[in-house]
Amino acid sequence: MNEPILTSNNVSMTFGGVKAVQNVSLSIERDSITSIIGPNGAGKTTFFNVISGVYKPTGGNVEFDGTDITNLRQHVISHLGMARTFQNIRLFAQLDNVRNVQSALDARADYNIFQAVLGLPKKHRVDKANYVIAMECLDLVGLKDFANDRPSSLPYGMQRKLELARALAADPKLLLLDEPAAGLNPKEVEEFIELIRRIKDIKRLTILLIEHRIKVVTTLSSKVYVLNFGQLLAQGTSEEVQSNPAVIEAYMGEDEEEETVCSK
Amino acid sequence: MTYNETVILNVMINMVAVISMFTLMGLTGIFSMGQASFMCIGAYVAGLLATKTDVPFLFTLIFAVIGGMLFAFVVGIPIMRLRRDYVALITLAFGEAIVAVLNTFSNVTGGAMGINRIPRNINLWIGAGILAIVIYIILNFKDSKFGRQCIAVKNDEISAASMGINVTRIKMTAFILAGGLTALSGAMLAYTTSYIDPNSFGAARSIDWIGIVFIGGINSMSGSIVITLIFSVLSETLRTTSALRTLIQSLIILLIINFVPNGLFGEHEFKDIPKAFRKRMSRLSANARKREKK
Numbered sequence: 267m268n269e270p271i272l273t274s275n276n277v278s279m280t281f282g283g284v285k286a287v288q289n290v291s292l293s294i295e296r297d298s299i300t301s302i303i304g305p306n307g308a309g310k311t312t313f314f315n316v317i318s319g320v321y322k323p324t325g326g327n328v329e330f331d332g333t334d335i336t337n338l339r340q341h342v343i344s345h346l347g348m349a350r351t352f353q354n355i356r357l358f359a360q361l362d363n364v365r366n367v368q369s370a371l372d373a374r375a376d377y378n379i380f381q382a383v384l385g386l387p388k389k390h391r392v393d394k395a396n397y398v399i400a401m402e403c404l405d406l407v408g409l410k411d412f413a414n415d416r417p418s419s420l421p422y423g424m425q426r427k428l429e430l431a432r433a434l435a436a437d438p439k440l441l442l443l444d445e446p447a448a449g450l451n452p453k454e455v456e457e458f459i460e461l462i463r464r465i466k467d468i469k470r471l472t473i474l475l476i477e478h479r480i481k482v483v484t485t486l487s488s489k490v491y492v493l494n495f496g497q498l499l500a501q502g503t504s505e506e507v508q509s510n511p512a513v514i515e516a517y518m519g520e521d522e523e524e525e526t527v528c529s530k
Numbered sequence: 531m532t533y534n535e536t537v538i539l540n541v542m543i544n545m546v547a548v549i550s551m552f553t554l555m556g557l558t559g560i561f562s563m564g565q566a567s568f569m570c571i572g573a574y575v576a577g578l579l580a581t582k583t584d585v586p587f588l589f590t591l592i593f594a595v596i597g598g599m600l601f602a603f604v605v606g607i608p609i610m611r612l613r614r615d616y617v618a619l620i621t622l623a624f625g626e627a628i629v630a631v632l633n634t635f636s637n638v639t640g641g642a643m644g645i646n647r648i649p650r651n652i653n654l655w656i657g658a659g660i661l662a663i664v665i666y667i668i669l670n671f672k673d674s675k676f677g678r679q680c681i682a683v684k685n686d687e688i689s690a691a692s693m694g695i696n697v698t699r700i701k702m703t704a705f706i707l708a709g710g711l712t713a714l715s716g717a718m719l720a721y722t723t724s725y726i727d728p729n730s731f732g733a734a735r736s737i738d739w740i741g742i743v744f745i746g747g748i749n750s751m752s753g754s755i756v757i758t759l760i761f762s763v764l765s766e767t768l769r770t771t772s773a774l775r776t777l778i779q780s781l782i783i784l785l786i787i788n789f790v791p792n793g794l795f796g797e798h799e800f801k802d803i804p805k806a807f808r809k810r811m812s813r814l815s816a817n818a819r820k821r822e823k824k
Binding site for chain 2: 318319320339340341344345349350352356357358359360361365368369370372373374375377379382383384385389392393432433436
């Protein structure tokens, strides 16, 4: 019935001798929120980079919405309907906020170079329409008042929202969020969870997120995958995963001393 | 053509060339150390057509632009996939290679003797017309999806690609556009000086342009134009004392780097000046009011 929007079959990624991701197979259901968790260096971000096309996997294949995207380039995958944010926020510093969001629409804008350099009406029409959409996306994340500022003038939490708005402007079917709540204070995390819920309802999209905050994972996601040392350690609902002894061991280590690590 | 006309035309030619460098380096972040070789190509296409065939003037300009674009396309295919630092090296090598080829390939190009007696078909009005068209084209380019994608690619390639921007393609677009415009400036040069030889199109010229774009403001075409004007005026008025000229130029560069590190115009264009001025005035008056309250 409901076939998964994204499946990865035995995906591996090695850098020289480092096996960052090994034989990871998972599938993401449509209209769900799925989380990937795991200790630092478990290969979560590498896995994201593989499915979004930054890296070509050294083994296995990835299928997105019925298309094999294993060897496709980043922008092609984006046009198929996948958008992402980055762990270490990557906004365009020299474009103002609304233009940052518009960049996703510019990549899809329907006019050619001659219409652009000659300033023909079609260019102005398309640009104007895209500007309106970009403003709507900004409004959705609550940044409408900062449309003409630069990303660098925004506080950290707002930069994360801006990146989210930019990804939404691409009108994706699948949204990849790489540690979207990192660096946010508890109040901002609450807001953020609300925001993700609202966006999912409005845009009807599937969300895959990497997260460290247990709160975000447990409240949002219907399914959780746990990565450790590049391998899939466990999967299931958040309760199942939290009570899984292998997961507890991976997070806390075997030494009692390291218990503090899990408190975040 | 009087001496003064030649001087003014040379300023316009430099402006066209610097504007093309602005598109490439300012907007897209591609360091082309061999951009002057496109000027060379344009000059030779126009020069050869004008001396050896009877193609009409306007068409020689168009052929020069097409020639520059073709060269940019052929060179760009391998280069635009490389990392930025390699791009600088390879364009440098390509530029020097063009000069070497023209120097040795003497039965068509005249070798180091260059091409003589190119008709001086250009005048101030034609020059101003071409400059106006180029400015119009590049302002529109900057303010379109292409310009914004160029800046996005310059700022962060991975992020740009993840938004669906075809990075290689947008770089190629900028490179070809700049190649065509630089070639156009070369054609103008051929008609202005009536004599061209390959040796005046080396890397030093490209590096001059890069410098001008930098101190003019990396995202500002207006800045590039103003700095070109200032430097051209300097080099004309101080033609006899070139040591003094270098001194003054260096001083200007140092002052700009020290006081406006983002370049003279930063990221603004001429049309932003009234807005920026009003903003500054309102900020000043707001500050004054604050002080009064205290």
